[in-house]
Amino acid sequence: MSSTVTLSCLRKIYDGNHVVKGIDLAVAGGEFVSLLGASGCGKTTVLRLVAGLETPDEGSIDVGERCVCDAALGTWVPPEDRRIGMVFQSYAVWPHMSVLDNVAYPLRVRGERRPERRARAGEVLALVGLGDLGARRPAQLSGGQQQRVALARGLIMEPDVLLLDEPLSNLDAKLRIRMRRDIRRIQQETGFTVIYVTHDQDEALEISDRLVIMDAGEILALGTPAEVRDHPFLSTT
Amino acid sequence: MSRLGFWVAAALVVIVGILPLARVAWEGAGDGWWDVVLDEESRSALVATLKLALATTALALLIGGAFAWLSMRTDLPGRRVLRTLLTVPYIVPPYISAVAWINLANPQVGLLNVLLGEGVLNVYSFGGLTWVLALSFYPYVLLTVRAALENSDPALEDAARMSGAGTWRVFRDVSLPLMRPALATSGGLVFMATASAYGAPALLGAPARIDVLSTRIYESLTSDLDGLRQASALATLLFGFALVPLLVRARRHAVVSGKASRPSVVRLGRARFPVVLGVWSFVLIAVVLPALAVCGTAFFRIAGDFSFDNLTSENFNVLQRREIRDALLTSVGLAVGAATVAVVLGGLVAFLAIKTRHRGRGLVFGLSAIPLATPGTVLAIGLILLWTRPIDLRNTVWIMLIAYVAKYVALAARAIGEGLGTIDDVLSDAARMSGAGGWLRLRTIWVPLVLPSIVAGWFLVFMPSFSELTMSLILAGPGLDTIGTRMWELQEYEGPTAASVLATVVLGLVITSNIVLRVVSRGRYGI
Ligand SMILES: Nc1ncnc2c1ncn2[C@@H]1O[C@H](COP(=O)(O)OP(=O)(O)OP(=O)(O)O)[C@@H](O)[C@H]1O
Numbered sequence: 001m002s003s004t005v006t007l008s009c010l011r012k013i014y015d016g017n018h019v020v021k022g023i024d025l026a027v028a029g030g031e032f033v034s035l036l037g038a039s040g041c042g043k044t045t046v047l048r049l050v051a052g053l054e055t056p057d058e059g060s061i062d063v064g065e066r067c068v069c070d071a072a073l074g075t076w077v078p079p080e081d082r083r084i085g086m087v088f089q090s091y092a093v094w095p096h097m098s099v100l101d102n103v104a105y106p107l108r109v110r111g112e113r114r115p116e117r118r119a120r121a122g123e124v125l126a127l128v129g130l131g132d133l134g135a136r137r138p139a140q141l142s143g144g145q146q147q148r149v150a151l152a153r154g155l156i157m158e159p160d161v162l163l164l165d166e167p168l169s170n171l172d173a174k175l176r177i178r179m180r181r182d183i184r185r186i187q188q189e190t191g192f193t194v195i196y197v198t199h200d201q202d203e204a205l206e207i208s209d210r211l212v213i214m215d216a217g218e219i220l221a222l223g224t225p226a227e228v229r230d231h232p233f234l235s236t237t
Numbered sequence: 238m239s240r241l242g243f244w245v246a247a248a249l250v251v252i253v254g255i256l257p258l259a260r261v262a263w264e265g266a267g268d269g270w271w272d273v274v275l276d277e278e279s280r281s282a283l284v285a286t287l288k289l290a291l292a293t294t295a296l297a298l299l300i301g302g303a304f305a306w307l308s309m310r311t312d313l314p315g316r317r318v319l320r321t322l323l324t325v326p327y328i329v330p331p332y333i334s335a336v337a338w339i340n341l342a343n344p345q346v347g348l349l350n351v352l353l354g355e356g357v358l359n360v361y362s363f364g365g366l367t368w369v370l371a372l373s374f375y376p377y378v379l380l381t382v383r384a385a386l387e388n389s390d391p392a393l394e395d396a397a398r399m400s401g402a403g404t405w406r407v408f409r410d411v412s413l414p415l416m417r418p419a420l421a422t423s424g425g426l427v428f429m430a431t432a433s434a435y436g437a438p439a440l441l442g443a444p445a446r447i448d449v450l451s452t453r454i455y456e457s458l459t460s461d462l463d464g465l466r467q468a469s470a471l472a473t474l475l476f477g478f479a480l481v482p483l484l485v486r487a488r489r490h491a492v493v494s495g496k497a498s499r500p501s502v503v504r505l506g507r508a509r510f511p512v513v514l515g516v517w518s519f520v521l522i523a524v525v526l527p528a529l530a531v532c533g534t535a536f537f538r539i540a541g542d543f544s545f546d547n548l549t550s551e552n553f554n555v556l557q558r559r560e561i562r563d564a565l566l567t568s569v570g571l572a573v574g575a576a577t578v579a580v581v582l583g584g585l586v587a588f589l590a591i592k593t594r595h596r597g598r599g600l601v602f603g604l605s606a607i608p609l610a611t612p613g614t615v616l617a618i619g620l621i622l623l624w625t626r627p628i629d630l631r632n633t634v635w636i637m638l639i640a641y642v643a644k645y646v647a648l649a650a651r652a653i654g655e656g657l658g659t660i661d662d663v664l665s666d667a668a669r670m671s672g673a674g675g676w677l678r679l680r681t682i683w684v685p686l687v688l689p690s691i692v693a694g695w696f697l698v699f700m701p702s703f704s705e706l707t708m709s710l711i712l713a714g715p716g717l718d719t720i721g722t723r724m725w726e727l728q729e730y731e732g733p734t735a736a737s738v739l740a741t742v743v744l745g746l747v748i749t750s751n752i753v754l755r756v757v758s759r760g761r762y763g764i
């Protein structure tokens with residue numbers, strides 16, 4: 001249940017603006033890799049390219065043995081068939097569904113029966129500390145609670161690869177520490193591959209196998225927490 | 238899925254709405270076009286149409302513009318109620334308002350003439366026709382200008398006031414120029430709507446021997462052997478009128494800022510009392526009286542005697558007549574069908590235009606709006622020309638269904654498009670990342686999220702389809718009747734009572750739909 005993710009020469013241009021400038025990155029199966037970098041440097045764009053929500057102007061992406069996208073060959077696997085989960089920076093919880101239905105949605109897509117998926121959704125909700133809010137509508141939740149709904153929806157999928165875009169940014173410091181340990185624990189238990197975007201260096205250093213430091217669409221540095229701990233980018237920001 | 242959807246939508250939009258228009262142009266502009274157009278009667282119809290359209294536009298601009306300004310920029314008492322009351326004529330089909338005014342101002346037995354003296358008012362005249370049409374169409378002006386004033390910066394007016402300008406000067410020097418683009422746009426619309434109106438000109442103009450293009454076209458269709466070709470040639474002229482709103486809109490200049498601050502009000506001061514009196518008299522004459530005239534005629538044994546003993550529901554027995562029941566059923570069925578088809582097609586067109594990057598998506602959206610801006614007469618003739626061979630749909634409900642869908646699909650597309658515009662794509666992206674494919678996303682994410690707009694679009698098509706007359710009169714053959722055409726026959730051959738009963742039914746249904754529409758759209762649509 002884990003896949004490698006390989007980005008080769010990946011490039012994305014928005015209206016003549018080079019947002020991702022030829023990135024190469026090989027993530028091992030079951031690895032936890034964090035992307036760090038200044039706001040606007042292209043982290044979300046990289047995740048969306050891997051997800052398949054954007055098409056690259058150049059380069060290719062392989063997930064496991066499968067090439068999901070190659071700009072030169074015109075290969076293209078639609079996002080819903082990539083077995084990749086994603087937790088969005090802007091949460092993207094559906095206002096017309098209850099919290100429980102939001103979280104259970106990936107199981108519904110898979111065709112699991114209602115009692116099973118509701119039970120499972122309840123468990124995952126409890127894990128993110130929202131056990132008793134399942135019946136509510138998202139509009140009745142705080143920002144941080146909505147963010148945890150989004151996280152629960154990503155976790156319940158148990159995909160081959162999970163993309164997390166600042167999933168804890170809106171939580172208080174204590175909860176953030178607890179939640180990141182939970183994410184790491186679940187990831188290690190289930191063994192899926194994670195690409196994790198964050199602005200919090202301590203968070204990245206604590207839970208990642210490797211860190212990628214990005215700047216203006218390029219990879220500035222890449223290494224284990226021990227290797228990049230003293231990188232100037234980390235000490236100055 | 239998006240590719241397939243695109244081609245299906247494009248093909249349907251073109252077949253349903255564009256091909257018929259092309260057929261009219263092709264048929265009409267062929268040999269003999271000059272003969273038809275230079276014919277004495279055609280020329281006089283063209284002149285009459287121009288005169289009527291200009292007069293109606295002028296009157297509608299005056300009424301609509303004045304009320305827009307008064308209700309948005311002054312301390313007129315009861316502004317909120319007035320805003321609703323004054324837009325009521327918007328939802329009443331013009332031919333129903335013509336029936337109402339025949340009840341009121343027919344020279345012999347019109348209710349007003351009974352009060353004022355026989356023959357004082359005559360609705361069967363150029364003036365009467367202009368009045369009835371202007372009362373039907375001034376809400377276009379009112380709504381457009383109101384929207385412009387809502388978005389314009391009142392600081393501009395405040396500045397004029399601080400420079401010492403009085404109420405009238407503020408209006409003339411600042412407000413009026415601000416309103417000018419909206420007046421031009423809506424004036425163009427009224428011009429087009431008047432030129433293409435058929436019901437009211439036929440009911441009110443015929444006794445006075447006023448022949449306009451639309452009535453000429455209908456006559457050619459029904460009388461001449463070579464009628465279809467002649468009608469097509471005349472229809473190309475009417476087509477020309479449809480271009481007027483486009484020309485006017487092209488010269489629009491942006492003086493209105495997007496910033497909406499709190500509008501300050503002009504104090505009417507000493508003018509307050511006369512203005513209040515004037516506005517409410519207008520509401521009484523233009524909104525209340527016609528409604529009373531229709532319902533009064535429907536609910537009373539003897540028209541004009543509003544005493545309690547005279548009250549009756551007997552007149553409604555006409556609804557039990559077989560041919561009227563059938564017409565009612567046909568209209569309801571057609572309107573439900575047209576609204577449902579239009580919502581599916583319009584929703585697809587709007588979705589493609591707003592949520593995909595398919596090439597040509599804007600073109601399809603634009604094409605879908607052309608029939609709405611085309612006179613119903615022209616569209617109906619085109620449909621007859623198109624659906625004769627190899628598939629013959631003439632005189633069937635199917636050609637009427639196509640006509641209603643073609644004409645009103647843009648209303649659904651626009652409403653659903655506005656709804657879609659407010660929904661962030663990331664909500665669909667999230668479903669994709671949960672593994673949901675196209676149809677599942679459509680069913681579980683998009684449709685539920687835009688449901689209020691879909692319902693609004695449905696009613697926006699249902700209402701005009703239910704009461705449609707112009708196209709129905711041309712398309713409904715013998716033995717096929719809608720409530721509009723049936724009412725038409727009753728008015729022409731049986732007198733006002735039965736027609737007023739049907740008019741009351743139409744009004745009741747349209748008003749109910751409007752209330753539903755307003756509730757489901759939380760006040761965004763409907764009046
Ligand atoms: N759809 C788009 N069209 C045009 N430009 C875009 C689009 N999406 C992103 N960009 C631009 O691409 C750049 C990278 O954006 P991205 O969202 O990937 O940044 P980020 O690293 O995730 O930033 P943050 O930390 O603030 O989330 C930005 O300059 C942004 O303005």
Ligand SMILES: [Mg+2]
Nearest residue numbers: 043044045089
């Ligand atoms: Mg981002």
